[in-house]
Amino acid sequence: MKNALIILFLFLASCDRRGKNDIVSPIDKNDSLYIIDIDNITKDKYVNFSSYFKSAKTIILETNENCLINNVSNIRVVDDFIIIVDNDQHPGGIFVFDKTGHFIHKIGKVGQGPGEYVYVTDVSIDFNKKELYLFDSYNDRINRYDIKTARFISSMNIHDNGLGISYINFIDNEIFANAIPYSKTEDSFFIAENR
Numbered sequence: 001m002k003n004a005l006i007i008l009f010l011f012l013a014s015c016d017r018r019g020k021n022d023i024v025s026p027i028d029k030n031d032s033l034y035i036i037d038i039d040n041i042t043k044d045k046y047v048n049f050s051s052y053f054k055s056a057k058t059i060i061l062e063t064n065e066n067c068l069i070n071n072v073s074n075i076r077v078v079d080d081f082i083i084i085v086d087n088d089q090h091p092g093g094i095f096v097f098d099k100t101g102h103f104i105h106k107i108g109k110v111g112q113g114p115g116e117y118v119y120v121t122d123v124s125i126d127f128n129k130k131e132l133y134l135f136d137s138y139n140d141r142i143n144r145y146d147i148k149t150a151r152f153i154s155s156m157n158i159h160d161n162g163l164g165i166s167y168i169n170f171i172d173n174e175i176f177a178n179a180i181p182y183s184k185t186e187d188s189f190f191i192a193e194n195r
Contacts, residue, residue, distance in 0.1 A: 059099070061103070066103065070088040074087075078127060080099050082099060083147065092120075094134065107132060117138075121167075123135070123168075133170050164179070
């Protein structure tokens with residue numbers, strides 16, 4: 001019997017109704033980017049999915065011995081590719097499917113050698129070059145792969161120097177990461193106060 005994984009993306013948001021025909025939403029769409037004004041979000045009991053999307057499509061991913069997925073930690077979509085990150089170590093990995101759900105290939109493999117990873121904390125995409133950046137927190141490095149071919153390109157060792165890194169983001173040919181000190185230092189800074 002063929003196992004299947006159904007991906008369903010739900011986007012929940014709310015609207016503040018000011019008048020009979022005047023709806024002010026804290027969500028604004030700029031090209032393909034959704035901007036959410038968190039200061040003006042109100043919690044409604046129900047949200048109509050059709051208010052934000054014209055249609056929804058269920059994609060059933062192919063399952064075989066090469067693409068068994070156990071623990072989905074991240075999903076990315078790049079052009080015609082669906083990238084699934086499974087951070088379970090056995091078998092685990094980065095799986096690439098086409099938009100019909102057909103398995104294309106696995107990127108890298110679990111291990112500690114060049115192009116290998118142990119625990120994928122986060123991934124980011126260079127949409128222009130179709131490259132995947134993968135942060136392996138176990139090995140403290142970022143690996144770079146070609147999404148189309150699954151070819152390992154390079155890696156960058158991260159010397160954390162007492163910093164905890166959880167997320168990475170590729171923007172304008174640079175990689176950004178959050179860095180949280182394990183202990184208070186002179187370089188510590190306060191982002192927001194919880195009152």
